[in-house]
Amino acid sequence: MTTRELDAAGVTDPELRAAYLRSRELNARHGRTYFLATRLLTPDRRPAVHALYGFARWADDIVDALDGAPDDERARALDRLGDDLARTLAHDGPGPREAHPVARALADTARRHAIDHDLFTDFLASMRSDLTVGSYATYDDLRGYMHGSAAVIGLQMLPVLGTVTPREEAAPHAAELGVAFQLTNFLRxxxxxxxxxxxxxxxxxxxxxxxxxxxxxxxxxxxxxxxxVTSALREFASVTRAAYRRAAPGIAMLSPVSRPCIRTAFVLYGGILDAVAADGYAVLHRRSVVPRRRRALVAADGLVRVAAARLTDRRSPGAPVQAAPADRSYQEVA
Incomplete structure (x- = not known):
């Protein structure tokens, strides 16, 4: 995250700036597709998106990559992270110095954009369930888990990205896009x-x-x-594509300057499904990836759309945008 981005977002406290930088580092290292799309946002929106991703990534790493620690140790680590967030959310300002940086950046973002704190509670609950639940009997059961692990991420993003419709109208589509992205990850x-x-x-x-x-x-x-196995995975891919179709109408509901970012993520994540199919659904043996050339072409298209959207935005000040106190960013389908 550049100084320009933090300045644009109004983040001036040195310790908070360091916390946001830590979140950006996690995004850049682990979320290549997501990070690429985030670069298409206006600079003032990027720190908030990095904060949301950084917190989610850190919690996920506790569950999946805590050096082989036993489940009870992972649970305690998640509890500490949740406690850090709760204390920081309750604090007016940068928050306690001993709190984890990702919690401090997230709490600051939540305050700036009036994000519902229950969304973070639901997220951590799903992360804890990963320590004890290893399968799901039905898709409805899986949806219950994904409410906290994925749908809430879309809902957290919505106040940052902004909408041209009432936010409650866009919310189901934003939640479904989070689900579509996670289903894609599950398949891959x-x-x-x-x-x-x-x-x-x-x-x-x-x-x-x-x-x-x-x-x-x-x-x-x-x-x-x-x-x-191939047949089952092909059907799961169809279930995932249906989630993308339900999410797609929400892109046009976003602030115009945010749409290129979300469109890019939408297309790139959807491309993972194409890559899995092209690999013959061999996801038990290797990870399918979107070819680098395809990623570059989609990103280039996103840059063109960003330039057009920002030019239009400058020409039409006062366009109706439903926003929380700071800014927005999300994604669209052509």
Whole structure:
């Protein structure tokens, strides 16, 4: 995050600036697609998006990458993070110095954009469930988990991105876009999640194709493919594409200067589904990625749209935008 971005966002406290920089670092290191899209936002919006991503990434890392620590230690680490956030949200100003930087940046963003604190509570609840829940019987069960792990992320973003419609009209689409992105990650990471003891593809969907966890484990361990597994994963991809279709109308509801960012993320994440299909749904054996050339073309298109949107925005001051006290950013479909 550049000094210009922090200045544009009105972040002046040196310790808060350092906290935002830590969140930006997490975004740049772990969220390549997300980070690329964020670069298409206006500078004043970027720090808030980095703060939202940085906190979510840090919590996810506690669950998935805490050096093989036992579940009770991970649970305590999540509790400490939640306590840090609660204390910082209750504090007027930069927050306690001993609080984790990602919590301090998130609390500041929540204050600036009037983000509902319950969204963070729901998120942490889903993160804790990953320590004890390794599968989901039905898609409805999975949706319950994804409310906290994904839908709330879209809802957190909405006040930052801004809308041209009443926010409550855009909210279901924003939540669904968060779900679509997470379903994409679930499909891409089936093998890696299996190694962590988790299967996010619903059990009833797998069973309809004659697949269970044992069959997935066998394919993962032997490197073999199985037509039944491929068929199940193809159906899960169809479920994911349906989520994108439900999310798509929300892009036009966003502030015009935010749409290119969200459109870019929408297209790039959707491209992961295409890459998985092109790889024959071999997600138990390797991670599918969007080709670098495709990423560059989508980003270039986003830059053109950004320039057009900002020019229009300058020509029409006072355009109706529903916003919280600071700014916005999200995504659209052509």
């Amino acid at each position: 990471d089936v093998g890696e999640d299996l190694d962590r003891g988790r299967v996010y593809v619903p059990e009833d969907l797998l069973a309809a194709h004659g697949v269970d966890r044992g069959r997935l484990r066998h394919c993962r361990d032997t490197g073999r493919t199985d037509d039944r």
